[in-house]
Amino acid sequence: QVQLTESGGGLVQAGGSLRLACQFSGRSFSLYTMAWHRQAPGMPRELVAAGVDGATYYADSVKSRFTISRNNVKNTVYLQMNSLKPEDTAVYYCAAKPRTTRDYTHWGQGTQVTVSS
Secondary structure, eight states: OOEEEEEOOEEEETTOOEEEEEEEESSOGGGEEEEEEEEOTTSOOEEEEEEETTEEEEOTTTTTTEEEEEETTTTEEEEEEOSOOGGGOEEEEEEEEETTOSSOOEEOOOEEEEEEO
C-alpha cells in the first residue's frame, strides 16, 4: 500500500554535505506526517527530523545543520545534511504516519550515511 524508498546515502568527509531523499509510493501523501530517523551501531533509534503542515521538529543534535523539506507534487521528502560530523554516522530511515497516530507506521529500508574524520 505505502512504500518508502530512501536514496542519497554514502560516504562523506566530516564537514561535508549529503541530501537524502525519500520517495513515497501510494496515495494521499499529504495526509502523512513524514520523518527521518537514524540508528547508529549500539545506539537506540533517534528521531532526527519530522514535518507536517509546515511545522518541523529537529533533534538538538542536528539543529542548524539539517533541514527537512517536502515536495507534495513529487511525493518526496528530503533531508539536507550539512556540516556533517562523524557522530552523524548511522543508518537513516524515512518514516511516515497518519496524523492521527503517535507511532510511525511505515518505514523505508534505510540508507547508510558514513562520515569519516
